[in-house]
Amino acid sequence: MITYADACRVINESRGEAVSVTTMTQTKYWNRVSSEPDLDVGIANAMSKASSVALGIALGDPGRPVLCLDSDGSLLMNFGSLATIAGMAPKNLYHFVFNNGIYAVTGGQPVPAPGVDYARAAEACGYRSAHRFDDIESLDTALPGILSNPGPVMIEIIVKGEPSTEGVDQTWESNARLPLQLRALRTRLTGSDDWGPGGPYI
Amino acid sequence: MINGVLHPKNVVAQLVQHGVSHYVTLPDSETANMYEALLAEPSVTIVPVAREGEAIPIAAGLFVAGKNPVISIQNAGLFEAGDALRGLGLGIGLPLVMFIGYRGHNRKGDTPDSAATFLEPYLHMWRVEYFVVESNDDLDRVPLAFDLARKTNQPVAVAIGTEYASEPAGASGPAQEEGGQ
Numbered sequence: 001m002i003t004y005a006d007a008c009r010v011i012n013e014s015r016g017e018a019v020s021v022t023t024m025t026q027t028k029y030w031n032r033v034s035s036e037p038d039l040d041v042g043i044a045n046a047m048s049k050a051s052s053v054a055l056g057i058a059l060g061d062p063g064r065p066v067l068c069l070d071s072d073g074s075l076l077m078n079f080g081s082l083a084t085i086a087g088m089a090p091k092n093l094y095h096f097v098f099n100n101g102i103y104a105v106t107g108g109q110p111v112p113a114p115g116v117d118y119a120r121a122a123e124a125c126g127y128r129s130a131h132r133f134d135d136i137e138s139l140d141t142a143l144p145g146i147l148s149n150p151g152p153v154m155i156e157i158i159v160k161g162e163p164s165t166e167g168v169d170q171t172w173e174s175n176a177r178l179p180l181q182l183r184a185l186r187t188r189l190t191g192s193d194d195w196g197p198g199g200p201y202i
Numbered sequence: 203m204i205n206g207v208l209h210p211k212n213v214v215a216q217l218v219q220h221g222v223s224h225y226v227t228l229p230d231s232e233t234a235n236m237y238e239a240l241l242a243e244p245s246v247t248i249v250p251v252a253r254e255g256e257a258i259p260i261a262a263g264l265f266v267a268g269k270n271p272v273i274s275i276q277n278a279g280l281f282e283a284g285d286a287l288r289g290l291g292l293g294i295g296l297p298l299v300m301f302i303g304y305r306g307h308n309r310k311g312d313t314p315d316s317a318a319t320f321l322e323p324y325l326h327m328w329r330v331e332y333f334v335v336e337s338n339d340d341l342d343r344v345p346l347a348f349d350l351a352r353k354t355n356q357p358v359a360v361a362i363g364t365e366y367a368s369e370p371a372g373a374s375g376p377a378q379e380e381g382g383q
Contacts, residue, residue, distance in 0.1 A: 021263075041266075046289030049259035053290070056263020056271075059224070059249065080252030084260075087250060179294040182266050190268035198295025198355025 001160045004029040004098065006136045011067065011096065014143050018065035018094075019057055019185065023050040025104050025162060026069040026096075038188050041181050044174070048077035051085065051095060058090040058151075061189055065092045065147065072099040073111050075118065086126030091150035095122065100161035108163025122154030134158035176201040206337030207367040210239035213301075216344045217246055223269040224249050226257045230276040232303040235366040254279030258286040258357070261298050274301040277321040277361075287328060287357065295355040299347050304334070307363040325359055332359035 008029040020040045022030045027042035034040050043050040054068035075081070075097055085093060101114035119130035128151060133139040139157065146153060179202050187193045213236060217225070226249040229237050240248055249271075251257050257273040264271040275283065280302050291298060306315025313319060325332045331350055333343035344360060351358040 045293055046259065046286060049255075049286060049290060052256040052259035052286075053263040053266075056260040056265075057267045058263070059247075059260075060264040060267025060269040078253075078256065081256055083252045084250070084256055175293070182262070182294055186266045186268065189266065192268070195265075195295075195297075196355055198297070199292055201293065202295065 001134055002136050002139065002157055003160055004162060007157050007159060009033050010136060010140045010143060014147050015067060018067045020067045020069060021050050021054040022069040023074050024071045026071060026098055030069060038184055041185055044178055048074045050074060051078055051081040054093060055085050055088065055090065058093040059088060062090065062092055065094060068095045070095060070097045072097060072101065072118065073103045076111055082122050082125040085152050090152055093151040094147060094153050094155065096155045096157060098157050098159045100159045102161045102163060104161055104163050105168055107165050108161060119154050119156040127152045127154050130154040132156040172201065206339055208335065208337050208364050209369065210236040210366040211369055212338055212341055214239050214243050216341060217272065218243065220348045221270050222246055222272050224264050224271040225274060226251060226260050226271055227274040228254050228279055230303045232305060232362060232365045233274060235368050239369060255283045255286045258283060258291045262290045262294060262296050265296060272299045272301060276303040277305050278317045281324065291357040292328065296357055297351040297355050298357040299351050300357055300359045302359050302361045304361040304363040321361065330357055330359055332361055334361045334363050336363040
């Protein structure tokens, strides 16, 4: 079994200038190691939609790799996105699923079916390839090769659950983080800062 | 009964005029002819989704990457997409035109289809501005929707209040009302 910290460290070592779209517990660990914070988006306040946002970025910027650091509970809420991604077949999308079998941020309750094999599900939907890892050495060895091949690729990582009872941060400042990150990323990707303020947070 | 027709080629022309790059959609019976018309327009990429809740997040990603998407889903699907509208539409200030199939709309207010009954109250609840398009005569409302979305950095809805007409095979260019000029 792999820890979040080790998985995020290994992924970051191979990311290059890829965009990252993270969610839930992965965001916390990714932010500690990310070498390109201007290319990071942490999808908060919209559970389950990381894979869809990542697909949109991948389609909009096909020359740049996009890494989606999804989780099993989130993906189960947006399972159809596997078929949508497979249908559009973006060669630059790498879909990681951190599988711990629980809803970690709400205290560790089990997901409805903790035994789902997300790699096989993605492959059945039509992803170009799918991989499953439960030890960090194998992930570390295989990842550079996986990321050098075209997507869409599923990389399922069996992680040690880290239940938390802290809840999700919900302040005006924390909710402003996502719109600010998205504007910064758009500026980085397009060179334009024409997306002005809007909505309740900025 | 709504008089007049809405030709999908006229709406496609509006999309092209506004530089739309991607049409993120889950087709429904009202918009089937729109889908067919878009297949003939090479400048707009169709992105089919498996569930309506994916549409706004995908559009958000496309916009972040510098593209100019719209979405097209049915009113019943917009209800399903509520949390995405909240978190990744309104919450991030996304300038997005949302074409919403107004299933059950008959202008009388006595429709038996609750998807129609609840659409406008639902848009009011989210404080989403909207325009209703029922025929070719209403198409000047589409540019208003694009302008408002850009000015406010918020999603704006265009409720399509009728089934798109079928286009005659081989037709090209903007379509006229039957019997029109």
